[in-house]
Amino acid sequence: MVDIATRVWNHKWKIDPIVRSLIDTDFYKLLMCQSVFRNKPDTQVTFSLINRTKDIRLAELIDEGELREQLDHIRSLSLRRGESTWMRGNTFYGKRQMFTPEFMDWFEALRLPPYHLEKRDGQYELTFEGSWPEVMLWEIPALAVLMELRGRAVLGEMGRFELQVLYARAMTKLWEKIEHLRPIDGLRIADFGTRRRHSFLWQDWCVQAMTEGLGDRFVGTSNCLIAKNRDLEAIGTNAHELPMVYSALAEDDAALARAPYDVLSDWHEEHEGNLRIILPDTYGTRGFLDNAPDWLAGWTGIRIDSGDPAAGAEIAIDWWKARGEDPKDKLIIFSDGLDAEKIAELHKQFAGRVKVSFGWGTMLTNDFKGLTAGDTLAPFSLVCKAVEANGRPTVKLSDNPNKAMGPVDEIARYKRVFGVGEQERLEVVV
Amino acid sequence: MVDIATRVWNHKWKIDPIVRSLIDTDFYKLLMCQSVFRNKPDTQVTFSLINRTKDIRLAELIDEGELREQLDHIRSLSLRRGESTWMRGNTFYGKRQMFTPEFMDWFEALRLPPYHLEKRDGQYELTFEGSWPEVMLWEIPALAVLMELRGRAVLGEMGRFELQVLYARAMTKLWEKIEHLRPIDGLRIADFGTRRRHSFLWQDWCVQAMTEGLGDRFVGTSNCLIAKNRDLEAIGTNAHELPMVYSALAEDDAALARAPYDVLSDWHEEHEGNLRIILPDTYGTRGFLDNAPDWLAGWTGIRIDSGDPAAGAEIAIDWWKARGEDPKDKLIIFSDGLDAEKIAELHKQFAGRVKVSFGWGTMLTNDFKGLTAGDTLAPFSLVCKAVEANGRPTVKLSDNPNKAMGPVDEIARYKRVFGVGEQERLEVVV
Numbered sequence: 001m002v003d004i005a006t007r008v009w010n011h012k013w014k015i016d017p018i019v020r021s022l023i024d025t026d027f028y029k030l031l032m033c034q035s036v037f038r039n040k041p042d043t044q045v046t047f048s049l050i051n052r053t054k055d056i057r058l059a060e061l062i063d064e065g066e067l068r069e070q071l072d073h074i075r076s077l078s079l080r081r082g083e084s085t086w087m088r089g090n091t092f093y094g095k096r097q098m099f100t101p102e103f104m105d106w107f108e109a110l111r112l113p114p115y116h117l118e119k120r121d122g123q124y125e126l127t128f129e130g131s132w133p134e135v136m137l138w139e140i141p142a143l144a145v146l147m148e149l150r151g152r153a154v155l156g157e158m159g160r161f162e163l164q165v166l167y168a169r170a171m172t173k174l175w176e177k178i179e180h181l182r183p184i185d186g187l188r189i190a191d192f193g194t195r196r197r198h199s200f201l202w203q204d205w206c207v208q209a210m211t212e213g214l215g216d217r218f219v220g221t222s223n224c225l226i227a228k229n230r231d232l233e234a235i236g237t238n239a240h241e242l243p244m245v246y247s248a249l250a251e252d253d254a255a256l257a258r259a260p261y262d263v264l265s266d267w268h269e270e271h272e273g274n275l276r277i278i279l280p281d282t283y284g285t286r287g288f289l290d291n292a293p294d295w296l297a298g299w300t301g302i303r304i305d306s307g308d309p310a311a312g313a314e315i316a317i318d319w320w321k322a323r324g325e326d327p328k329d330k331l332i333i334f335s336d337g338l339d340a341e342k343i344a345e346l347h348k349q350f351a352g353r354v355k356v357s358f359g360w361g362t363m364l365t366n367d368f369k370g371l372t373a374g375d376t377l378a379p380f381s382l383v384c385k386a387v388e389a390n391g392r393p394t395v396k397l398s399d400n401p402n403k404a405m406g407p408v409d410e411i412a413r414y415k416r417v418f419g420v421g422e423q424e425r426l427e428v429v430v
Numbered sequence: 431m432v433d434i435a436t437r438v439w440n441h442k443w444k445i446d447p448i449v450r451s452l453i454d455t456d457f458y459k460l461l462m463c464q465s466v467f468r469n470k471p472d473t474q475v476t477f478s479l480i481n482r483t484k485d486i487r488l489a490e491l492i493d494e495g496e497l498r499e500q501l502d503h504i505r506s507l508s509l510r511r512g513e514s515t516w517m518r519g520n521t522f523y524g525k526r527q528m529f530t531p532e533f534m535d536w537f538e539a540l541r542l543p544p545y546h547l548e549k550r551d552g553q554y555e556l557t558f559e560g561s562w563p564e565v566m567l568w569e570i571p572a573l574a575v576l577m578e579l580r581g582r583a584v585l586g587e588m589g590r591f592e593l594q595v596l597y598a599r600a601m602t603k604l605w606e607k608i609e610h611l612r613p614i615d616g617l618r619i620a621d622f623g624t625r626r627r628h629s630f631l632w633q634d635w636c637v638q639a640m641t642e643g644l645g646d647r648f649v650g651t652s653n654c655l656i657a658k659n660r661d662l663e664a665i666g667t668n669a670h671e672l673p674m675v676y677s678a679l680a681e682d683d684a685a686l687a688r689a690p691y692d693v694l695s696d697w698h699e700e701h702e703g704n705l706r707i708i709l710p711d712t713y714g715t716r717g718f719l720d721n722a723p724d725w726l727a728g729w730t731g732i733r734i735d736s737g738d739p740a741a742g743a744e745i746a747i748d749w750w751k752a753r754g755e756d757p758k759d760k761l762i763i764f765s766d767g768l769d770a771e772k773i774a775e776l777h778k779q780f781a782g783r784v785k786v787s788f789g790w791g792t793m794l795t796n797d798f799k800g801l802t803a804g805d806t807l808a809p810f811s812l813v814c815k816a817v818e819a820n821g822r823p824t825v826k827l828s829d830n831p832n833k834a835m836g837p838v839d840e841i842a843r844y845k846r847v848f849g850v851g852e853q854e855r856l857e858v859v860v
Contacts, residue, residue, distance in 0.1 A: 161642040165605040168598035175595040212591040 017073045018148045018200065019141040022110070023083050023224035026140050026194050028236030030087070030224065031275070034103045035242070037133040039266050045135050045245060046388040049126040049142060050405070052428060053380035057122035062149045064119065070145045071115050074138075079108050086228045093274050112138055132389070136241060139384040143195040146382055147366065151198055154376045169371050170198075174206055174364070177340035178213035184347055189214065189358040190235040191221035192335055193365025196379055203365045207232070210364075222359070235359070237277040237303070238267060241386045244282060244396055248389040253417050261293060268295070276300045277333060281399045283418040285312055289319040297323035301331030301355070307399025308424065309334050309342075313350055327354045335359035339367075381428050400426045447503045448578045448630065449571040452540070453513050453654035456570050456624050458666030460517070460654065461705070464533045465672070467563045469696050475565050475675060476818040479556040479572060480835070482858060483810035487552035492579045494549065500575045501545055504568075509538050516658045523663075523704050542568055562819070566671060569814040573625040576812055577796065581628055584806045599801050600628075604636055604794070607770035608643035614777055619644065619788040620665040621651035622765055623795030626809055633795045637662070640794075652789070665789070667707040667733070668697060671816045674712060674826055678819040683847050691723060698725070706730045707763060711829045713848040715742055719749040727753035731761030731785070737829025738854065739764050739772075743780055757784045765789035767858075769797075811858050830856045 023030070036043070051058060079087075084104060092098040099107075113130040115138070124146070128138040155163060181187060191210065197203040207226050210218040220233030227234040243260040250256040260282060268276065276299040280288040285307065297320060304312040313334075317327045332354045334346055343358050350356045368377035385405060386394050395406030395414045401423045404411055414420075453460070466473070481488060509517075514534060522528040529537075543560040545568070554576070558568040585593060611617060621640065627633040637656050640648040650663030657664035673690040680686035690712060698706065706729040710718040715737065727750060734742040743764075747757045762784045764776055773788050780786045798807035815835060816824050825836030825844045831853045834841055844850075 159642050161605075161639045165601050165639070168601035168605070171595050171598040172602055175591070175598070209591045209595075212589050 016199075016201065018070050018145045019074050019077070020200060021083060021225045022077050022079050022107075022112075022137070023087070023228065024141065024144075024194075024200065024226075025137065025224060026192075026222040026236050027092070027224050027227070027234040028222065028239055029137060029140055030099070030107075031236065031271075032238055032242060033107075033133050033136060034099055035238075035266060035270060036136065037103050037106060038100075038270070040132055040245070040249075043132040043245060043249065044130065044390050045132045045386050047128045047135050047138055047142075047384055048387045049124060049146065049382070049384050051123055051380070051382050053382070054123075056150070056380050058146060058150060059119040059122050059124050061153045062124070062146070063153075064117070064124075066152075067124065067145065067149060068117065070149065071117070071142070074141050074145070075112050075114070078111055083225075083228065084108055087224075090228075090234075092234055095273075106133075110134065110137075112141075115142075126384075127387075132245065132386075136386070139241075140195050142384050143382055144197060144200070147196055147379075148199045151368075151377060154372065166368075166371055166377075167202075170202075170368055171205070171209070173367055173371075174209060175213065177364075177367075178209060180340045181217070181343060182214060184217070184344060186351055187214070187217040187343075187347060187358075188219050188356070189217060189343065189360055190219050190233075191223065191226075191364055192236075192359035192361040194223045195384075196362040196382065197365035198368055198377070204229075206365050219357070237271075237275050238263075238279060240279065240282050240305075240396055240398075242267075243279075244394040245386050245389040247283075247414070248386075248392045248394045253413075256414070256417050257291075260288060261296070264296060264299075268299075274300055274331070277331070278302045279305060280316075281306045281312070283395075283397045283414055284420040284423070285315055285399050287419045289315065292319075294323065297325050301333060301357075303333040303335055303359075305336045305398075306403050307336075307426065309336060309346060310349060312399060313346075313354070317354060328352075329355075331355040331357060333357045333359055335361065339363040397423075399423060400428065402426060402428045446629075446631065448500050448575045449504050449507070450630060451513060451655045452507050452509050452537075452542075452567070453517070453658065454571065454574075454624075454630065454656075455567065455654060456622075456652040456666050457522070457654050457657070457664040458652065458669055459567060459570055460529070460537075461666065461701075462668055462672060463537075463563050463566060464529055465668075465696060465700055466566065467533050467536060468530075468700070470562055470675070470679075473562040473675060473679065474560065474820055475562045475816050477558045477565050477568055477572075477814055478817045479554065479576065479812070479814045481553055481810070481812050483812070484553075486580070486810050488576060488580060489549040489552050489554050491583045492554070492576070493583075494547070494554075497554065497575065497579060498547065500579065501547070501572070504571050504575070505542050505544070508541055513655075513658065514538055517654075520658075520664075525703075536563075540564065540567075542571075545572075556814075557817075562675065562816075566816070569671075570625050572814050573812055574627060574630070577626055577809075578629045581798075581807060584802060596798075596801055600632075600798055601635070601639070603797055603801075604639060605643065607794075607797075608639060610770045611647070611773060612644060614647070614774060616781055617644070617647040617773075617777060617788075618649050618786070619647060619773065619790055620649050620663075621653065621656075621794055622666075622789035622791040624653045625814075626792040626812065627795035628798060628807070634660075636795050649787070667701075667705050668693075668709060670709065670712050670735075670826055670828075672697075673709075674824040675816050675819040677713075677844070678816075678822045678824040683843075686844070686847050687721075690718060691726070694726060694729075698729075704730055704761070707761070708732045709735060710746075711736045711742070713825075713827045713844055714850040714853070715745055715829050717849045719745065722749075724753065727755050731763060731787075733763040733765055733789070735766045735828075736833050737766075737856065739766060739776060740779060742829060743776075743784070747784060758782075759785075761785040761787060763787045763789055765791065769793040827853075829853060830858065832856060832858050 087099050113134050116127045118125045128135045191207050207221050220235040221227050222236045224234050242263040246263050247256055247259040250259045278299055302316045313332050320327045320330055338360050362379045366379040393407050393410055395410045397404050517529050543564050546557045548555045558565045621637050637651050650665040651657050652666045654664050672693040676693045677689040680689045732746045743762050750757045750760055768790050792809045796809040823837050823840055825840045827834050
């Protein structure tokens with residue numbers, strides 16, 4: 001039985017816009033947005049797309065018209081009634097009314113601000129300027145659009161059965177990872193793969209496969225739309241953009257040294273329990289923890305997002321011990337460069353010593369590596385970052401110099417202020 | 431958009447009957463049926479199901495009620511108008527009106543005769559008795575029903591995503607075989623997998639994947655319904671049941687020795703060109719060819735369906751040479767125990783020396799080997815054969831004693847009459 005209406009609907013472009021909702025984004029973006037809306041609403045920022053994988057020439061792969069069409073579509077989105085109801089009425093991390101009525105009123109009226117798009121040297125320069133709480137919401141959808149359009153450019157050349165087999169292979173690949181993870185007792189893992197997903201439909205499939213395959217070992221997804229549609233927990237806390245912008249706003253070196261703690265001080269007032277997760281690596285994990293105020297040691301956990309993850313976890317454990325905390329009561333969330341084997345290895349190494357949890361990103365929702373000739377669908381390293389705040393450049397150091405960002409002299413200044421010495425250089429794959 | 435009508439339709443059992451048409455069968459069955467209808471219409475035969483893989487206890491796996499429901503459904507089928515139009519109007523092997531108006535009138539009125547079903551020792555005894563042209567049409571659907579019900583029993587226990595990944599794996603497996611075959615210049619391959627297919631939908635998928643993946647190297651399918659629906663060539667010539675029944679009808683040893691040639695003499699009158707394919711192994715290939723009349727050497731080709739295929743091909747080539755024929759003008763069709771590697775190997779060995787073609791069966795349409803725990807979907811060796819004709823037992827020897835069938839004393843008599851000596855014993859996998 002052919003459903004003619006569906007067929008006709010399928011003729012139209014809108015069948016699968018890449019970003020289909022304002023909450024088709026990471027949960028931590030909404031949490032941070034509320035925090036920024038409350039604490040720094042008037043900050044002017046610039047976010048910019050950065051493709052770290054230079055040999056993938058996005059402007060040659062992706063048609064500019066298609067890109068503009070998708071970005072324009074995102075600007076046409078506003079919060080739907082059911083989405084607003086979910087944000088207002090749902091419990092997040094066990095708490096009701098996570099989002100204040102003031103924030104929700106603002107969010108309901110929001111449309112994303114304009115974008116600036118240019119081609120340069122085979123790459124797209126895509127930037128967003130404006131007030132921080134608005135501009136920051138571009139990050140995830142912009143990344144998702146670029147990732148998916150690159151995929152669509154490759155898929156457009158393929159035959160119908162070739163396509164089906166491509167997805168068959170990708171499904172098999174993920175399922176084998178799930179089978180690898182299933183036997184691990186006490187595993188806790190969440191989907192963090194929105195920004196670099198192969199596509200929305202694929203992320204949705206991956207999340208459902210994780211739900212069936214891992215049961216309660218799969219604790220939720222960072223994607224709010226999928227969490228809402230699939231009745232899952234929305235997962236996420238905070239990210240580098242908070243310390244990066246706070247630091248750029250600092251008037252002098254002393255204020256700069258304080259800035260990352262100011263971020264968490266603001267956060268401390270707003271959140272408790274499992275939302276009190278330290279992201280210590282923006283300007284070097286070791287220095288950050290050494291200089292941290294005592295009240296931070298009382299926080300629930302630490303997220304390790306760069307550098308060697310096991311080394312980072314050992315630093316965290318030592319720090320808790322030095323501050324008189326029992327690491328067994330603490331949570332470590334690994335979220336950088338994970339794949340099934342690494343997850344199994346880290347779990348084996350740290351389960352029992354601390355509480356362990358995983359935020360699995362790119363290799364969950366975009367592992368098409370090796371599935372096409374020339375590896376044309378392999379994931380690559382695309383980010384969209386705050387590069388300026390109130391006219392001043394931002395800086396990120398992280399625990400891996402290959403992930404450092406910012407003007408050279410500012411990087412040097414930050415290294416001095418935060419006491420960052422030699423760092424191990426690790427390849428950034430995704 | 432949910433298509434409610436489709437959903438409601440899906441609630442009903444009839445959504446996927448295992449056999450959905452009287453022409454959901456092998457093309458050679460229809461050719462042979464017409465030949466029998468013309469030459470031996472009054473012969474009374476018994477066909478019987480034989481599971482050569484004894485450790486698969488079908489009566490414990492398959493519910494008797496479900497089996498009867500599917501067999502009863504087949505008895506409710508009659509030739510549809512479009513199917514009749516296709517048989518009457520289509521060209522087969524380049525010829526119009528392959529099926530005579532007399533045969534078509536009879537076929538249009540046909541319903542399949544009753545079946546007899548009993549359980550014994552964990553197996554089903556399933557037999558069909560009646561006039562040869564009617565009973566013979568049970569073979570393929572009966573096999574397809576048993577194969578698919580066994581699969582459904584296993585699939586019924588699986589989760590939704592587990593199922594999807596199962597098919598993803600099977601698709602990937604077949605596609606890898608197609609990729610292995612694609613580079614072979616001059617390859618000619620057809621689907622012969624109806625009888626032992628995993629399911630109708632799966633065979634249909636496999637055929638479409640072969641079409642896209644192999645282009646004109648894929649020459650067609652033995653399945654008439656799929657050939658009709660997908661606009662492909664229907665492929666097939668004749669099978670062992672003709673010499674088996676002709677031989678059982680022979681009044682004495684001299685008539686028995688003549689019987690296999692009588693079959694081909696009748697066939698010679700009805701068909702020409704690529705339909706003149708010798709199936710020489712029913713009572714031993716070597717003896718059959720040594721004693722063959724000269725007009726048989728003028729036929730187009732030979733199908734190798736048991737024994738070591740390369741050895742069989744060499745025998746055929748030597749025979750053609752001995753009869754003054756140029757093997758380069760002759761066709762060898764391999765159709766036994768094939769998989770992609772064997773196909774590639776045989777093609778390499780014989781292409782150029784003769785024309786080579788392949789009829790790929792079980793491992794094309796039912797390769798779920800290794801895809802479930804306990805290998806519960808691995809294909810197995812099920813056949814449905816003529817065991818009696820006008821009250822006398824049939825015998826098959828073939829070029830592999832493990833495929834021999836019939837009463838012990840009759841096998842001995844046939845071996846004597848056809849001069850069959852020692853044979854190499856080869857494992858029958860499917």
